[in-house]
Amino acid sequence: MIPAKNNYQFEDMLDKHQLKKTAPRLRVLSMMYSKNTATSQPDLENVMHDIDRVTLYRILNVFEEKGIIHKVFDLDGTANYAVCHSDCEAHHHHDEHVHFNCTVCKNVYCLNELSLPSITLPAGFRPESFTLYASGLCPKCDKKNSAK
Template structure:
Protein backbone atom coordinates (compact mmCIF):
# COMPACT_ATOMS: atom_id res chain seq x y z
CA UNK A 1 0.00 0.00 0.00
CA UNK A 2 1.49 3.33 -1.11
CA UNK A 3 0.79 6.28 1.15
CA UNK A 4 0.59 9.88 0.03
CA UNK A 5 3.49 11.37 1.97
CA UNK A 6 2.59 14.96 1.15
CA UNK A 7 -0.79 14.44 2.82
CA UNK A 8 0.90 12.65 5.73
CA UNK A 9 3.26 15.60 6.29
CA UNK A 10 0.43 18.13 5.94
CA UNK A 11 -1.78 16.16 8.37
CA UNK A 12 1.07 16.32 10.90
CA UNK A 13 1.53 20.07 10.44
CA UNK A 14 4.95 19.57 8.84
CA UNK A 15 6.31 21.54 5.93
CA UNK A 16 6.59 19.47 2.75
CA UNK A 17 10.28 19.43 1.82
CA UNK A 18 12.30 17.29 -0.56
CA UNK A 19 14.52 15.91 2.24
CA UNK A 20 11.48 14.79 4.27
CA UNK A 21 9.87 13.21 1.23
CA UNK A 22 13.14 11.46 0.30
CA UNK A 23 13.46 9.93 3.77
CA UNK A 24 9.86 8.69 3.74
CA UNK A 25 10.11 7.24 0.23
CA UNK A 26 13.39 5.46 0.97
CA UNK A 27 12.11 3.91 4.19
CA UNK A 28 8.76 2.94 2.65
CA UNK A 29 10.46 1.22 -0.30
CA UNK A 30 12.31 -1.22 1.98
CA UNK A 31 10.97 -4.59 3.10
CA UNK A 32 12.82 -4.15 6.40
CA UNK A 33 13.56 -1.37 8.88
CA UNK A 34 16.20 1.02 7.56
CA UNK A 35 19.24 1.93 9.64
CA UNK A 36 20.32 5.49 10.19
CA UNK A 37 23.81 4.74 8.75
CA UNK A 38 22.20 3.32 5.59
CA UNK A 39 20.03 6.43 5.27
CA UNK A 40 23.14 8.59 5.67
CA UNK A 41 24.97 6.61 2.98
CA UNK A 42 22.12 6.74 0.44
CA UNK A 43 20.99 10.31 1.13
CA UNK A 44 24.39 11.78 2.00
CA UNK A 45 24.60 13.95 -1.12
CA UNK A 46 21.10 15.31 -0.53
CA UNK A 47 20.78 15.54 3.26
CA UNK A 48 23.49 16.25 5.84
CA UNK A 49 23.71 14.14 9.00
CA UNK A 50 22.23 16.76 11.34
CA UNK A 51 19.23 17.39 9.07
CA UNK A 52 18.63 13.64 8.75
CA UNK A 53 18.76 13.24 12.52
CA UNK A 54 16.23 16.06 12.97
CA UNK A 55 13.91 14.59 10.34
CA UNK A 56 14.00 11.13 11.97
CA UNK A 57 13.44 12.58 15.45
CA UNK A 58 10.52 14.70 14.25
CA UNK A 59 8.94 11.78 12.38
CA UNK A 60 9.25 9.57 15.45
CA UNK A 61 7.71 12.26 17.69
CA UNK A 62 4.80 12.73 15.24
CA UNK A 63 4.07 8.99 15.02
CA UNK A 64 5.16 8.75 11.39
CA UNK A 65 8.12 6.41 12.02
CA UNK A 66 8.99 4.03 14.80
CA UNK A 67 12.52 3.24 15.90
CA UNK A 68 13.83 -0.28 16.36
CA UNK A 69 17.24 -1.00 17.85
CA UNK A 70 19.09 -3.85 16.14
CA UNK A 71 21.52 -6.40 17.57
CA UNK A 72 24.41 -3.91 17.30
CA UNK A 73 22.54 -1.10 19.06
CA UNK A 74 21.95 0.79 15.80
CA UNK A 75 18.70 2.71 15.32
CA UNK A 76 16.53 1.44 12.46
CA UNK A 77 13.33 3.08 11.26
CA UNK A 78 10.08 1.81 9.77
CA UNK A 79 6.86 3.51 8.76
CA UNK A 80 4.26 3.52 11.53
CA UNK A 81 0.78 2.18 11.07
CA UNK A 82 -1.90 4.73 10.22
CA UNK A 83 -3.16 4.35 13.82
CA UNK A 84 -0.08 6.09 15.25
CA UNK A 85 -0.04 9.73 16.24
CA UNK A 86 2.10 12.20 18.14
CA UNK A 87 0.23 11.20 21.30
CA UNK A 88 0.44 7.44 20.93
CA UNK A 89 2.36 4.88 18.92
CA UNK A 90 0.42 1.71 18.14
CA UNK A 91 3.19 -0.40 16.69
CA UNK A 92 2.88 -3.26 19.12
CA UNK A 93 4.36 -6.00 17.00
CA UNK A 94 7.38 -8.27 17.03
CA UNK A 95 10.64 -7.23 15.40
CA UNK A 96 12.81 -9.91 13.84
CA UNK A 97 16.58 -9.34 13.91
CA UNK A 98 18.47 -11.52 11.44
CA UNK A 99 21.74 -12.62 13.01
CA UNK A 100 23.22 -13.24 9.55
CA UNK A 101 22.38 -10.19 7.36
CA UNK A 102 21.52 -7.93 10.33
CA UNK A 103 18.27 -6.69 8.79
CA UNK A 104 15.37 -5.88 11.10
CA UNK A 105 11.87 -6.85 9.97
CA UNK A 106 8.56 -5.64 11.41
CA UNK A 107 6.34 -8.65 11.94
CA UNK A 108 3.06 -6.76 11.54
CA UNK A 109 0.89 -9.81 10.92
CA UNK A 110 1.62 -11.36 14.30
CA UNK A 111 -0.34 -9.86 17.15
CA UNK A 112 0.98 -9.66 20.65
CA UNK A 113 -0.96 -11.29 23.46
CA UNK A 114 -2.51 -9.01 26.05
CA UNK A 115 -0.14 -8.38 28.92
CA UNK A 116 -1.57 -7.91 32.40
CA UNK A 117 0.70 -5.78 34.54
CA UNK A 118 0.52 -5.70 38.33
CA UNK A 119 -1.67 -2.99 39.86
CA UNK A 120 0.01 0.42 39.78
CA UNK A 121 2.16 -0.32 36.73
CA UNK A 122 1.57 1.61 33.50
CA UNK A 123 3.22 0.45 30.28
CA UNK A 124 4.47 3.21 27.99
CA UNK A 125 6.49 1.20 25.49
CA UNK A 126 6.53 -2.44 24.50
CA UNK A 127 9.47 -3.88 22.58
CA UNK A 128 9.56 -7.54 21.65
CA UNK A 129 12.43 -8.74 19.52
CA UNK A 130 13.10 -12.10 17.95
CA UNK A 131 16.61 -13.04 16.87
CA UNK A 132 17.28 -15.70 14.27
CA UNK A 133 17.89 -16.18 10.55
CA UNK A 134 15.57 -14.50 8.03
CA UNK A 135 13.99 -16.31 5.08
CA UNK A 136 16.52 -14.90 2.60
CA UNK A 137 19.50 -16.09 4.66
CA UNK A 138 17.90 -19.44 5.44
CA UNK A 139 17.99 -20.70 1.85
Template structure:
Protein backbone atom coordinates (compact mmCIF):
# COMPACT_ATOMS: atom_id res chain seq x y z
CA UNK A 1 0.00 0.00 0.00
CA UNK A 2 2.86 2.41 0.76
CA UNK A 3 4.02 2.19 -2.86
CA UNK A 4 0.63 3.42 -4.09
CA UNK A 5 0.66 6.29 -1.61
CA UNK A 6 4.21 7.28 -2.62
CA UNK A 7 3.24 7.12 -6.30
CA UNK A 8 0.22 9.31 -5.67
CA UNK A 9 2.40 11.83 -3.82
CA UNK A 10 4.84 11.80 -6.73
CA UNK A 11 2.00 12.41 -9.21
CA UNK A 12 0.57 15.21 -7.05
CA UNK A 13 4.01 16.82 -6.96
CA UNK A 14 4.30 16.45 -10.75
CA UNK A 15 0.93 18.16 -11.29
CA UNK A 16 1.85 20.96 -8.89
CA UNK A 17 5.26 21.43 -10.56
CA UNK A 18 3.48 21.95 -13.90
CA UNK A 19 0.75 24.19 -12.45
CA UNK A 20 -2.02 21.66 -13.05
CA UNK A 21 -4.88 21.14 -10.63
CA UNK A 22 -4.95 17.78 -8.82
CA UNK A 23 -7.94 15.80 -10.07
CA UNK A 24 -8.73 12.11 -9.74
CA UNK A 25 -8.86 11.60 -13.55
CA UNK A 26 -5.39 13.19 -13.95
CA UNK A 27 -3.99 11.02 -11.16
CA UNK A 28 -5.54 7.89 -12.74
CA UNK A 29 -4.01 8.71 -16.15
CA UNK A 30 -0.57 9.22 -14.60
CA UNK A 31 -0.93 6.00 -12.63
CA UNK A 32 -1.95 3.99 -15.72
CA UNK A 33 0.86 5.39 -17.87
CA UNK A 34 3.43 4.74 -15.16
CA UNK A 35 2.38 1.09 -14.91
CA UNK A 36 2.90 0.44 -18.64
CA UNK A 37 6.20 -0.49 -20.26
CA UNK A 38 4.82 0.53 -23.66
CA UNK A 39 3.29 3.72 -25.00
CA UNK A 40 -0.50 3.64 -24.69
CA UNK A 41 -3.22 4.92 -27.00
CA UNK A 42 -6.20 6.99 -25.90
CA UNK A 43 -8.65 4.14 -26.70
CA UNK A 44 -6.55 1.76 -24.56
CA UNK A 45 -6.55 4.27 -21.72
CA UNK A 46 -10.33 4.72 -22.08
CA UNK A 47 -10.85 0.98 -21.74
CA UNK A 48 -8.96 0.69 -18.43
CA UNK A 49 -9.28 4.06 -16.75
CA UNK A 50 -12.95 3.88 -15.82
CA UNK A 51 -15.51 6.66 -15.71
CA UNK A 52 -13.63 9.39 -17.58
CA UNK A 53 -15.31 10.54 -20.77
CA UNK A 54 -13.41 10.76 -24.05
CA UNK A 55 -13.32 14.58 -24.14
CA UNK A 56 -11.93 14.83 -20.59
CA UNK A 57 -9.29 12.22 -21.36
CA UNK A 58 -8.33 14.06 -24.56
CA UNK A 59 -7.96 17.31 -22.58
CA UNK A 60 -5.86 15.59 -19.91
CA UNK A 61 -3.54 14.07 -22.53
CA UNK A 62 -3.26 17.40 -24.37
CA UNK A 63 -2.44 19.31 -21.17
CA UNK A 64 0.11 16.68 -20.12
CA UNK A 65 1.77 16.78 -23.54
CA UNK A 66 1.84 20.59 -23.58
CA UNK A 67 3.43 20.68 -20.11
CA UNK A 68 6.09 18.08 -20.92
CA UNK A 69 4.69 15.34 -18.68
CA UNK A 70 4.04 12.92 -21.55
CA UNK A 71 5.06 12.65 -25.18
CA UNK A 72 3.20 11.36 -28.19
CA UNK A 73 4.51 8.76 -30.60
CA UNK A 74 2.63 7.20 -33.50
CA UNK A 75 2.38 3.46 -34.06
CA UNK A 76 2.50 1.72 -37.44
CA UNK A 77 -1.24 2.37 -37.96
CA UNK A 78 -0.85 6.11 -37.34
CA UNK A 79 -2.51 5.91 -33.91
CA UNK A 80 -1.16 8.33 -31.31
CA UNK A 81 0.31 6.63 -28.26
CA UNK A 82 1.45 8.33 -25.08
CA UNK A 83 4.30 7.66 -22.66
CA UNK A 84 5.63 9.49 -19.63
CA UNK A 85 8.50 11.87 -20.28
CA UNK A 86 11.72 11.96 -18.34
CA UNK A 87 11.76 14.16 -15.26
CA UNK A 88 13.89 16.77 -17.13
CA UNK A 89 11.05 17.64 -19.52
CA UNK A 90 8.92 20.72 -19.15
CA UNK A 91 6.78 22.84 -21.42
CA UNK A 92 9.77 24.83 -22.66
CA UNK A 93 12.22 21.96 -23.09
CA UNK A 94 10.63 18.69 -24.19
CA UNK A 95 13.28 15.95 -24.27
CA UNK A 96 11.58 12.91 -25.80
CA UNK A 97 14.36 12.41 -28.32
CA UNK A 98 14.97 8.72 -27.90
CA UNK A 99 14.49 5.64 -30.00
CA UNK A 100 10.91 4.47 -30.42
CA UNK A 101 10.52 0.82 -31.38
CA UNK A 102 7.33 -0.32 -33.14
CA UNK A 103 6.70 -4.07 -33.03
CA UNK A 104 5.32 -5.19 -36.39
CA UNK A 105 3.53 -8.13 -34.76
CA UNK A 106 1.84 -6.83 -31.59
CA UNK A 107 1.96 -3.13 -32.63
CA UNK A 108 3.31 -2.07 -29.22
CA UNK A 109 5.47 1.05 -29.14
CA UNK A 110 8.46 1.00 -26.79
CA UNK A 111 10.53 3.97 -25.65
CA UNK A 112 14.20 2.92 -25.68
CA UNK A 113 15.97 5.67 -23.75
CA UNK A 114 19.45 4.20 -23.48
CA UNK A 115 20.71 4.59 -27.05
CA UNK A 116 23.07 7.26 -28.33
CA UNK A 117 22.30 9.10 -31.55
CA UNK A 118 24.65 10.71 -34.01
CA UNK A 119 24.97 14.48 -33.85
CA UNK A 120 22.47 16.18 -36.15
CA UNK A 121 23.97 19.00 -38.16
CA UNK A 122 21.55 21.08 -40.20
CA UNK A 123 22.29 23.52 -43.00
CA UNK A 124 22.52 27.22 -42.09
CA UNK A 125 19.12 28.79 -41.42
CA UNK A 126 17.48 25.59 -40.13
CA UNK A 127 16.52 25.42 -36.45
CA UNK A 128 15.94 22.00 -34.89
CA UNK A 129 12.96 21.90 -32.54
CA UNK A 130 12.55 18.14 -32.19
CA UNK A 131 13.32 14.89 -33.91
CA UNK A 132 11.96 11.36 -33.85
CA UNK A 133 13.78 8.09 -34.40
CA UNK A 134 11.59 5.06 -35.00
CA UNK A 135 12.71 1.48 -35.52
CA UNK A 136 10.45 -1.39 -36.52
CA UNK A 137 10.76 -5.10 -36.03
CA UNK A 138 9.80 -7.70 -33.45
CA UNK A 139 9.83 -7.03 -29.72
CA UNK A 140 11.25 -9.65 -27.32
CA UNK A 141 7.75 -10.98 -26.64
CA UNK A 142 7.07 -11.56 -30.36
CA UNK A 143 10.50 -12.64 -31.65
Protein backbone atom coordinates (compact mmCIF):
# COMPACT_ATOMS: atom_id res chain seq x y z
CA MET A 1 0.00 0.00 0.00
CA ILE A 2 1.20 3.46 -0.87
CA PRO A 3 1.36 5.73 2.18
CA ALA A 4 -0.99 8.73 2.25
CA LYS A 5 0.60 12.03 1.31
CA ASN A 6 -0.25 15.59 2.12
CA ASN A 7 -0.15 18.64 -0.09
CA TYR A 8 3.38 19.63 0.87
CA GLN A 9 4.62 16.27 -0.25
CA PHE A 10 2.88 16.66 -3.59
CA GLU A 11 4.54 20.03 -4.00
CA ASP A 12 7.88 18.46 -3.24
CA MET A 13 7.26 15.82 -5.86
CA LEU A 14 6.60 18.44 -8.50
CA ASP A 15 9.66 20.40 -7.38
CA LYS A 16 11.85 17.37 -7.61
CA HIS A 17 10.90 16.93 -11.24
CA GLN A 18 11.16 20.58 -12.16
CA LEU A 19 7.47 20.90 -12.71
CA LYS A 20 5.61 24.01 -11.70
CA LYS A 21 3.30 23.62 -8.76
CA THR A 22 0.00 24.35 -10.39
CA ALA A 23 -3.46 23.73 -9.03
CA PRO A 24 -4.50 21.19 -11.69
CA ARG A 25 -1.37 19.11 -11.13
CA LEU A 26 -1.77 19.09 -7.38
CA ARG A 27 -5.39 18.06 -7.68
CA VAL A 28 -4.54 15.23 -10.05
CA LEU A 29 -1.80 14.03 -7.73
CA SER A 30 -4.00 14.05 -4.67
CA MET A 31 -6.76 12.22 -6.47
CA MET A 32 -4.41 9.53 -7.73
CA TYR A 33 -2.82 9.02 -4.33
CA SER A 34 -6.18 8.83 -2.58
CA LYS A 35 -7.14 5.67 -4.42
CA ASN A 36 -5.65 2.21 -4.43
CA THR A 37 -6.68 1.67 -8.03
CA ALA A 38 -5.48 3.14 -11.27
CA THR A 39 -7.14 6.21 -12.73
CA SER A 40 -8.23 6.75 -16.30
CA GLN A 41 -8.52 10.07 -18.04
CA PRO A 42 -12.34 9.79 -18.08
CA ASP A 43 -12.20 9.24 -14.30
CA LEU A 44 -10.39 12.52 -13.89
CA GLU A 45 -12.69 14.35 -16.27
CA ASN A 46 -15.75 13.19 -14.39
CA VAL A 47 -14.47 14.61 -11.14
CA MET A 48 -12.67 17.74 -12.30
CA HIS A 49 -15.13 19.35 -14.65
CA ASP A 50 -13.41 22.70 -14.49
CA ILE A 51 -10.09 21.41 -15.76
CA ASP A 52 -9.71 21.14 -19.51
CA ARG A 53 -9.59 17.75 -21.15
CA VAL A 54 -6.34 18.64 -22.89
CA THR A 55 -4.76 19.82 -19.67
CA LEU A 56 -5.49 16.51 -18.02
CA TYR A 57 -4.14 14.74 -21.05
CA ARG A 58 -0.91 16.71 -20.81
CA ILE A 59 -0.61 16.32 -17.08
CA LEU A 60 -0.87 12.56 -17.41
CA ASN A 61 1.73 12.59 -20.16
CA VAL A 62 4.24 14.66 -18.29
CA PHE A 63 3.75 12.66 -15.09
CA GLU A 64 4.39 9.51 -17.03
CA GLU A 65 7.54 10.90 -18.66
CA LYS A 66 8.86 11.91 -15.28
CA GLY A 67 8.13 8.52 -13.81
CA ILE A 68 5.57 9.75 -11.31
CA ILE A 69 2.90 7.49 -12.74
CA HIS A 70 2.82 4.64 -15.19
CA LYS A 71 0.34 3.66 -17.83
CA VAL A 72 -1.54 0.41 -17.87
CA PHE A 73 -4.26 -0.65 -20.28
CA ASP A 74 -7.35 -2.33 -18.92
CA LEU A 75 -9.37 -5.13 -20.50
CA ASP A 76 -11.14 -2.65 -22.74
CA GLY A 77 -7.91 -1.07 -23.89
CA THR A 78 -8.44 2.22 -22.13
CA ALA A 79 -5.36 3.75 -20.59
CA ASN A 80 -5.21 3.84 -16.82
CA TYR A 81 -2.55 5.51 -14.77
CA ALA A 82 -1.23 4.42 -11.44
CA VAL A 83 1.25 6.04 -9.11
CA CYS A 84 4.64 4.42 -9.19
CA HIS A 85 6.09 3.38 -5.90
CA SER A 86 9.36 4.80 -4.69
CA ASP A 87 11.99 2.98 -6.67
CA CYS A 88 10.70 3.73 -10.13
CA GLU A 89 10.86 7.47 -9.90
CA ALA A 90 13.80 7.42 -12.26
CA HIS A 91 13.48 7.60 -16.00
CA HIS A 92 13.18 3.87 -16.37
CA HIS A 93 10.08 2.35 -14.95
CA HIS A 94 10.42 -0.68 -12.75
CA ASP A 95 6.80 -1.60 -12.97
CA GLU A 96 7.52 -5.30 -12.99
CA HIS A 97 4.55 -6.02 -10.90
CA VAL A 98 1.13 -7.54 -11.15
CA HIS A 99 -1.91 -5.70 -12.41
CA PHE A 100 -5.32 -6.96 -11.51
CA ASN A 101 -8.29 -5.90 -13.59
CA CYS A 102 -11.68 -6.59 -12.09
CA THR A 103 -14.19 -7.79 -14.66
CA VAL A 104 -17.07 -6.30 -12.72
CA CYS A 105 -16.05 -2.86 -11.44
CA LYS A 106 -13.35 -2.56 -14.11
CA ASN A 107 -10.88 -1.19 -11.59
CA VAL A 108 -7.21 -1.83 -12.11
CA TYR A 109 -5.20 -2.65 -9.00
CA CYS A 110 -1.43 -2.46 -8.90
CA LEU A 111 -0.21 -5.24 -6.69
CA ASN A 112 3.18 -3.79 -5.97
CA GLU A 113 3.90 -6.21 -3.16
CA LEU A 114 4.08 -9.20 -5.44
CA SER A 115 7.20 -9.97 -7.36
CA LEU A 116 7.10 -11.85 -10.59
CA PRO A 117 8.37 -15.40 -10.78
CA SER A 118 11.16 -15.55 -13.30
CA ILE A 119 10.36 -17.06 -16.63
CA THR A 120 12.48 -18.18 -19.54
CA LEU A 121 11.48 -17.10 -23.02
CA PRO A 122 12.18 -19.04 -26.22
CA ALA A 123 15.67 -18.59 -27.65
CA GLY A 124 16.32 -15.26 -29.29
CA PHE A 125 13.95 -13.08 -27.33
CA ARG A 126 15.64 -10.35 -25.28
CA PRO A 127 13.08 -9.18 -22.75
CA GLU A 128 13.55 -5.88 -20.98
CA SER A 129 10.45 -5.75 -18.85
CA PHE A 130 7.64 -7.92 -17.62
CA THR A 131 4.12 -7.31 -16.45
CA LEU A 132 1.66 -9.89 -15.32
CA TYR A 133 -1.99 -9.21 -15.92
CA ALA A 134 -4.60 -10.99 -13.95
CA SER A 135 -8.32 -10.46 -14.35
CA GLY A 136 -11.26 -11.70 -12.40
CA LEU A 137 -13.11 -10.56 -9.30
CA CYS A 138 -11.56 -8.03 -6.97
CA PRO A 139 -12.15 -8.45 -3.22
CA LYS A 140 -15.05 -5.97 -3.14
CA CYS A 141 -16.90 -7.40 -6.08
CA ASP A 142 -16.27 -10.93 -4.93
CA LYS A 143 -17.81 -10.12 -1.57
CA LYS A 144 -20.89 -8.54 -3.11
CA ASN A 145 -21.19 -11.55 -5.34
CA SER A 146 -21.04 -14.19 -2.66
CA ALA A 147 -23.41 -12.21 -0.42
CA LYS A 148 -26.26 -12.82 -2.85
